Amino acid sequence: MKKIYIKHRLLKDKLLFVMVSLLSALTAVPLLAILGEVLIKGYDQFSWAFFTEPTPTAYKAMKAVAAGELIPGGIANGIVGTLIMLGMASLFALPIGIMCGIYLAENSKKKFAYIVSYITDLLQGTPSVIIGIVTYIWVVVPMKGYSAIAGSVALFIMMLPLIIRSTEETMKILPSSLKEAGLALGGNYMRVVTKVQLPAAFGGIFTGTLLAISRVIGETAPLMFTALGCSIIRWDIDKPISAVPLLIWEFFNDPNLQDLIWGASLFLLVFVLTLNLTAKKLAKKWNS
Amino acid sequence: MEFVKPVLEFDKVCVSYTKQTMAVKYVSAAIERNSITAIMGPSGCGKSTLLRAANLMHNLYPNIHVNGDILLNGENIFQMHPIDVRRRIGMVFQRPAPFPTMSIYENVLAGFTLNGINLSKSEKEEVVENCLKSVSLWNEVKDVLNKKGTFLSGGQQQRLCIARALALKPEVLLMDEPTSALDPIASKHIEELLLQLKKDVTILIVTHNMGQARRISDHSMFMYLGELVEYDNTLKMFENPFDERTKAYLTGKMG
Ligand SMILES: Nc1ncnc2c1ncn2[C@@H]1O[C@H](COP(=O)(O)OP(=O)(O)OP(=O)(O)O)[C@@H](O)[C@H]1O
Ligand SMILES: [Mg+2]
Numbered sequence: 001m002k003k004i005y006i007k008h009r010l011l012k013d014k015l016l017f018v019m020v021s022l023l024s025a026l027t028a029v030p031l032l033a034i035l036g037e038v039l040i041k042g043y044d045q046f047s048w049a050f051f052t053e054p055t056p057t058a059y060k061a062m063k064a065v066a067a068g069e070l071i072p073g074g075i076a077n078g079i080v081g082t083l084i085m086l087g088m089a090s091l092f093a094l095p096i097g098i099m100c101g102i103y104l105a106e107n108s109k110k111k112f113a114y115i116v117s118y119i120t121d122l123l124q125g126t127p128s129v130i131i132g133i134v135t136y137i138w139v140v141v142p143m144k145g146y147s148a149i150a151g152s153v154a155l156f157i158m159m160l161p162l163i164i165r166s167t168e169e170t171m172k173i174l175p176s177s178l179k180e181a182g183l184a185l186g187g188n189y190m191r192v193v194t195k196v197q198l199p200a201a202f203g204g205i206f207t208g209t210l211l212a213i214s215r216v217i218g219e220t221a222p223l224m225f226t227a228l229g230c231s232i233i234r235w236d237i238d239k240p241i242s243a244v245p246l247l248i249w250e251f252f253n254d255p256n257l258q259d260l261i262w263g264a265s266l267f268l269l270v271f272v273l274t275l276n277l278t279a280k281k282l283a284k285k286w287n288s
Numbered sequence: 289m290e291f292v293k294p295v296l297e298f299d300k301v302c303v304s305y306t307k308q309t310m311a312v313k314y315v316s317a318a319i320e321r322n323s324i325t326a327i328m329g330p331s332g333c334g335k336s337t338l339l340r341a342a343n344l345m346h347n348l349y350p351n352i353h354v355n356g357d358i359l360l361n362g363e364n365i366f367q368m369h370p371i372d373v374r375r376r377i378g379m380v381f382q383r384p385a386p387f388p389t390m391s392i393y394e395n396v397l398a399g400f401t402l403n404g405i406n407l408s409k410s411e412k413e414e415v416v417e418n419c420l421k422s423v424s425l426w427n428e429v430k431d432v433l434n435k436k437g438t439f440l441s442g443g444q445q446q447r448l449c450i451a452r453a454l455a456l457k458p459e460v461l462l463m464d465e466p467t468s469a470l471d472p473i474a475s476k477h478i479e480e481l482l483l484q485l486k487k488d489v490t491i492l493i494v495t496h497n498m499g500q501a502r503r504i505s506d507h508s509m510f511m512y513l514g515e516l517v518e519y520d521n522t523l524k525m526f527e528n529p530f531d532e533r534t535k536a537y538l539t540g541k542m543g
Contacts, residue, residue: 175385177381177383177385178385178387178388179348180345180348180381181381181385181387181449182387182398182402183345183348183374184343184345184374184378184379184381184453185374185375185378185398185399185402185403185452185453185456186371186372186374186375186399186402186403186456187371187398187399187401187402187403188371188402188403188404191401191402191403191404192402195398195401195402196387196389196398196402199389199390200387200388200389202389
């Protein structure tokens with residue numbers, strides 16, 4: 001009687017295990033399917049010119065398609081725009097986010113910190129399209145035009161909560177002995193933060209920054225309201241500018257350019273995956 | 289115990305973590321200059337709490353309350369700037385805590401860096417060499433000064449932390465069970481070191497190891513439930529304790 005019962009339980013265990021494994025495998029399917037699709041369709045587009053030349057005009061693209069050739073040109077205007085806007089957004093989001101994160105970690109019991117922390121959560125959950133439209137009203141309208149600046153502001157608002165959170169979390173897991181040891185040497189508070197705690201937290205903050213960048217790099221909606229797009233490579237920050245996700249949207253809307261969608265998508269996907277994997281690797285290395 | 293010119297004086301010091309209870313109750317004691325004073329007592333009796341009051345560590349936590357006075361060379365530390373107090377009263381913690389992102393060299397100089405004091409390169413080298421020599425670590429690490437402090441063994445790390453505290457030339461060195469995380473050989477090493485160091489600095493050391501207290505300290509305190517029960521010459525206390533509780537503790541019948 002007892003033996004049968006145990007056998008029965010073992011069987012149930014096994015069944016459960018198989019089911020859980022199957023389900024886990026299933027979750028990997030969408031990612032692999034997307035990767036495969038984008039890789040197969042986009043891989044043909046990759047060439048040196050694809051990364052160094054701006055988007056072709058519809059006419060040129062049409063001619064090439066008619067002649068059965070690859071569409072000339074590429075996404076360099078988008079890459080440059082993405083880098084400029086990410087750079088400007090990080091330039092402000094990093095110092096402000098890190099300072100804010102330190103403040104939250106050090107004063108977690110204060111009411112003000114609690115409110116700021118709550119707002120950070122709300123900001124993190126705000127749909128990006130809303131951030132886009134608000135930035136439009138705040139920046140594009142007063143500046144009387146779309147610009148890289150406006151795009152950067154939108155990305156800045158999206159990156160800020162991510163950097164605040166990762167800084168706060170990293171600072172909170174630092175042992176308090178570190179801070180005490182610094183202060184016991186007569187260090188003043190700011191110096192202990194900057195010379196002892198921040199360097200120790202560097203790994204976590206760096207990882208957080210990579211993840212923040214990889215989260216906002218694919219954002220399209222907020223850039224539609226702010227950066228608009230541009231078909232030439234442009235370095236001015238007060239003019240409309242392109243970005244890789246914006247290009248994907250443009251290609252989709254222009255029947256002549258549709259072949260370029262996959263190359264641009266593959267580039268974006270590989271970039272984000274690389275950032276993510278690097279962040280994970282570094283996090284592992286720094287945690288050990 | 290009375291001394292002519294004590295370096296440190298506790299006067300009715302009370303510390304409480306919560307409103308209801310006091311972790312240290314009305315402790316009064318004078319510490320003789322250039323001596324080693326051991327603080328003993330069962331776990332939770334308030335040894336660390338008393339020690340941390342002396343370099344204003346409790347200031348970091350707003351809900352901890354300290355009452356009474358602590359005098360450093362006659363001057364009330366509660367009226368001095370905490371940074372000043374902590375530079376003159378150094379501390380070594382139970383777990384060796386070299387700064388993980390700094391090299392051995394930088395760790396020794398951390399006190400200066402954290403105080404914003406700029407030294408010339410030759411001054412730096414002199415400080416590093418002298419301090420590491422005074423904790424007899426120089427020969428072991430002089431070729432790897434640029435390695436991270438966390439590469440060293442536990443005992444070496446603790447000596448590095450002592451060197452780091454000594455670099456600022458403190459008058460008093462507080463040590464909270466500095467050898468409890470170390471093996472016996474490393475502990476012995478530190479004990480010998482402390483005996484050498486006391487000619488320059490007054491040492492206040494919390495220890496659970498009665499043998500250690502007996503070997504190195506000149507005076508001993510016995511604390512129980514937050515009170516200072518007995519404070520006397522170490523030999524006198526070990527041979528002829530005055531209080532029953534001290535006796536029970538020293539003979540292993542308590543704690
Ligand atoms: N951060 C804290 N918050 C609240 N109570 C505390 C805190 N730290 C210590 N206490 C309490 O204060 C009392 C004294 O603690 P303390 O750490 O000074 O003891 P100790 O003699 O150093 O013990 P041990 O030998 O275990 O290190 C204990 O009852 C302890 O529970
Ligand atoms: Mg203790």
